Amino acid sequence: MNDDVTCISCPLGCRIHVEKKGDRITVVGHMCKKGEEYAIQEVKDPRRVLTTTVKIEGGRQCLLPVRSEKQIPKDLVKKCVIELSKIGIKAPIKCGDLVYKNILETGANIIATRDVESVEKK
Amino acid sequence: MMKTDVTVIGGGPAGLAAALKAAEKADVMLLERNKELGGILPQCIHDGFGNFIFKKMLTGPEYAQHYIDKIKKSNIKVKTETTVLEIDTNKNIIATNSIDGIMEIQAESIILAMGCRERTRSQILVPGTRPAGIYTAGTAQRLINIDGVMPGEKIVILGSGDVGLIMARRFTLEGAKVEGVYEIMPRPSGLTRNVVQCLDDYGIPLHLSHTVTSIKGKKRVEGVTVTKVDESMKPVKETEMFIPCDCLILAVGLIPENELSKQINIIMDERTKGATVNERMETSVPGIFACGNVVHVYDLVDDVTITAEIAGKNAAQYVKEKPETTEEIQVVAGDNIGYVVPQIINNRDLDSVTLYFRVQREKKDASIVVLDGKKQVFEKKERIVKPPEMIKITLSKKTLTALTKNELRIDVRCRK
Incomplete structure (x- = not known):
């Protein structure tokens, strides 16, 4: 099996060639360790960090930006966004707070990516 | 009249980093037009920030939060919802907000960190009617990520700048259909990683050497005409195609926002559209520094922070002894x-x-x-x-x- 992937780990965007012969995987064209890891992961099981917003009540703004703590399978990103569109949480929230545990059995938690103070606190 | 050592104009990533660095050695005041600090970062909810400085992939709000937390713990005097109206070469600043009214600030040194602005339809001259449903990518990003409003359902994106690519993915995840991204140049203008993770991942087509030549719609956008362009970027006859859509997003570049810099005849660089600076990030006016996207548009916020810290350090230094x-x-x-x-x-x-x-x-x-x-x-x-x-x-x-x-x-x- 042969595959070409473009690394998304940094702005360089290396074009990486991955060759799979039985159990042996060879990677050519990467410039760092991250690139090598990315390429192998990308051909085996492509994963992405999920970022979206959830509704927040009683806060100084109506949306809370969130992300998955670790990468989740690429194919599940959209499903997870839909799942998160159904929930709502209450202010105040601190950056890093847990918002949703183990989303769609991916093993990844969804966390807040900013503080949202409650309106009263002002 | 208020007095400070260093006044920083703009509370985005450049202003935050510059203010924090300057505050290590000097009294600092930070003026921000918006309600909150962070500039564009709070609406950039995607990840990919901080790779160099934090050695991990942060989202925009997280990156901003790191510096906002530090500002809160510092002695920096922050004024939000405050617009700077005038500056002069003696470092007098006239600013206004609804609490202080008009205020005069006398600084020893000024750091310009006003960031950049998106190019709009009138700057690229797209012919056609003027219906609702035409937004710059950054405005659409703000509507979706901060205000919770969807700007449209069937989207055409003109220009392949990074914000446009990021928004193509965002629109798709939020349930809209992105018909395609059209780029007048023969190559994408955004980073390769964004073409891959924002377009390719979602099967959104990228049409290079194409542009929008007409917008149709009376009250609301009904569709746009896209046309192929030749090597000199002129539309090619009989390649027009009408695409029904209710929203046109413009991702056609960013221009440093230098209205204030121009008030005092700072020497500008025609190519960057920002001030000319030296290795200390000092402009042609001694004691007035500039950093971040007001100097030239960076790809990465990490580099904005790094150069803003240079400006901050040297502005504080200038207050102590003029080099x-x-x-x-x-x-x-x-x-x-x-x-x-x-x-x-x-x-x-x-x-x-x-x-x-x-x-x-x-x-x-x-x-x-x-x-x-x-x-x-x-x-x-x-x-x-x-x-x-x-x-x-x-x-x-x-x-x-x-x-x-x-x-x-x-x-x-x-x-x-």
Whole structure:
């Protein structure tokens, strides 16, 4: 099996060639360790960090930006966004707070990516 | 009248980092037009920030939060919802907000960190009617990520700048249909990683050498006409195609926001649309510094932070002792380079100087060469250089000390 992937780990965007012969995987064209890891992961099981917003009540703004703590399978990103569109949480929230545990059995938690103070606190 | 050592204008990533650095040695006031600090970062909810500084992929709000938390713990005097109306060369600032009214601030040093603004329809002259449903990518991003409003359901994106690519993905995840991204140039103008993770991942087509030649719709956008362009970017006859849509997103570039800088005749660089700066990020007016996207539009917020800290450090230093300008080395953009920042080196007695630039044309097996007169003093090999990806090179103390001429030229050559 042969595959070409473009690394998304940094702005360089290396074009990486991955060759799979039985159990042996060879990677050519990467410039760092991250690139090598990315390429192998990308051909085996492509994963992405999920970022979206959830509704927040009683806060100084109506949306809370969130992300998955670790990468989740690429194919599940959209499903997870839909799942998160159904929930709502209450202010105040601190950056890093847990918002949703183990989303769609991916093993990844969804966390807040900013503080949202409650309106009263002002 | 209020007095401060250093006044920072703009509370985005550049202003935050500059203010924090300056506050280590001086009294600092930070003025921000918006309700909250962070600039554009709070609406950039995607990840990919902080790779160099934090060695991990943060989202925009997280990156901003890190600096906002530090500002809260500092002695920096922050005024939000405050607009600066005027500045002068004596570092007098006139600003206004709804609490203080009109205020006068006397600073010893000013740091310009106003960021940049998106180009709009009127700057690229798209013909057609003027219906609702035409937004810049950043406005759409704000509507979706902060205000919770969807700008449309069937989307056409003109321009392949990074914000446009990010928004193509965002629209798709939020249930809209992105019909395609149309780019007038024969290459994408955003980073390759964004073409991959925002378009390819979601099967969104990218049409290069295409542009929007007409907008249809009376009250609301009903569709746009897209047309192929030739090498000189002129529309090619009989290649027009009508695409029904209710929303046109413009991702056609960013321009440094320099209305204030122009009030005091700071020397501007026509190529960057920002002020000309030296290695201390100081403009042509002594004691007035500039950093971040108001100088030139960066790819990465990490580089904004790094250069803003240089500005902050030197602004605080300027308050203590005004440095003598001993010499002036012009940094010249040579073969295949559009511009270089900083444009001037005034003091070589430094541990290092980092130069930022973009190439004009994509080249494989490139060699970046720095020339002191005819003598080559630096070389760096790159496998590939592309216009959307900013290049930085760092000249060491040894290289700087050995310079003899008052002109430093950078060329990007082909090794083969």
